[in-house]
Amino acid sequence: MEIYRTHKCDELRTEHIEKKVTLAGWIHNRRDHGGVLFLDLRDHYGITQIVVYEDSGFQELAAHLRKETVVQFKGHVQARESENINTNLPTGQIELKAESFQVLGHCGDLPFSVFPEEQAPESVRLKYRYLDLRRSKLHENILLRSRVIASLRRRMGEHGFNELQTPILTASSPEGARDYLVPSRLHPGKFYALPQAPQQYKQLYMMAGFDRYFQIAPCFRDEDARANRSPGEFYQLDIEMSFATQDEIFKILEDVLYGVFTEFTDWKITDTPFPRIPYRESMLKYGTDKPDLRIPLEIVDVTDIFRNSGFNAFKRVIEKGGIVRAINVPQIAGQPRSFFDRMLEFAQSIGSQGLAYLVWNEDEVKGPIAKVISKDDLEALAKAGGVKTGDVMFFVCNKEKEAVQIAGEIRARLGEELNLIEENVYRFCWIVDYPMYEYDPEQKQIIFSHNPFSMPQGGMEALEDKDPLDILAYQYDIVCNGAELSSGAIRNHQPEVMYKAFDIAGYKPEEVDAQFGALINAFKLGAPPHGGIAPGVDRMIMLIANEPNIREVIAFPMNQSAQDLMMDAPRDVTKKQLKELHLKLNLPIGTDSENKTDQPR
């Protein structure tokens, strides 16, 4: 069989002039001047200009090659006149004088242009994803993804981690997200589940003595999508290590992340060690456990100042157990009224009654609530928030949980509105000391606030002696520019501590045995202390590629409703398939399915 090409479309340079070569690729663009025809031939590697003259004998035919047709050209490389050099192309010094051509793949009507500048509806892009993936931006993103993953593998290897596989068909677990279930043919009525994460398996690798595990692990969760959350499946850099302290895990991940981000971007990156912010401090200062540290604003608590102030609206809320949080914004006293109106409107849209503020002008403090606040209180507020002349302080007063969240969202909004977000920088931080438990008012029950496998700080003694709501866990998150990259924990590897921890959350030992039997049994047969973390690979690449949507870094993503528009998944299966799996459908009314006749009437 004859070879398809001698060179790739980014390879030819002046030293190839007068060589006979063969290129193959897609017709990217066409410029027909009548006497001379130019074709841009594109492949994965680049673009080379093909020139077709009248004396070629096939100029007419070549002029009608449609865009995106796959064509092979043979001919001699020739130099371009100096005025015809295209400095935008690496191959712009030369061109291929076509002497023969052959169509390798025809192209019909395109649903959208492959030119990157042309917009197209996302549903159409998803249906014809292979076309979309030809476009330079998405093509580059997927290549970046490949390089980032290769770099992660190399770096993990250098730290002594072994890449180990875990099963895809496993057992459903009661904690966490909704599972994707897979019916069993051999065991009627029983189901496998796709792993939400290889959590138990990676811990079991530690029981098995492998010491340091990692995997680029697929994770499956049947939850609704977001711009930064792909429905159905995503990938984690899943890590677990034995005999590790929290600080040792941090050091390794800081090294890997700092290295990868440095390798693939020019942006400034937080120096290691990354700042460690206790959960409670983060909730106070930033109103969230995933703070965007690019925004130079901090929240302070001013409940005590308002407790006895003349401002009755706040006073009443405080008497009922509410709190007041304040955000001081430097040097925006000159903002127009419309700005404050916009902020008020935003505050109301997220559930705040209002948005009080004080403006520190040269001579006096102004604002809707200025009159009812005493001079002493104003001074106390200024001190609490580090206020200088020209600053504006905003106030949120509400029940604690709401006030924290609203203040956090207002802080973020102020950052956007006032263009305060630091540019071209990755601000990393660790959030540490998560509470082990929280109170669930609905179930009227103490529940695990995060992963039930985390080790409580203080161990058994803390579980026995402390108020459960005061117990902290060796549980941590890593956050970058307001995006949660991952959470992790030092695990609870002692069976008696495990039973006790579950007991506080209302689980009997038998229930623990039934639901986490494999793990708890393993803990009884010689378990090393261990811990880990699992940063989201897709989110990491989103950050590196500076893409606002996770689908832009996934080759074949599903849409927001968890459908693959290209493959038409999910879709109906045959009655025969259902029968083999011992399944009968019981569909909601109005569902369109070929198998709806299976429904009982």
Add this chain to the structure above:
RNA sequence: GGGGGCGUAGCGAAGCUGGUUAUCGCGCCGGCCUGUCAAGCCGGAGAUCGCGGGUUCAAUCCCCGUCGCUCCCGCCA
């Protein structure tokens, strides 16, 4: 499950306090053109204005419903 935004030729847009033959650019088809590189110029085809209903003499435009996509809340490590 709930809330917001969008939906006009294959694609991107304009139009609409209700009234014309629904406009423009890209692409597609045909033609002209020997140095372009998102080539240019001339011509042509291509639209049940997402779908259904209502108000009206008259609806792309107003109202109601519905479907699709998307962003957010709920949910989610």
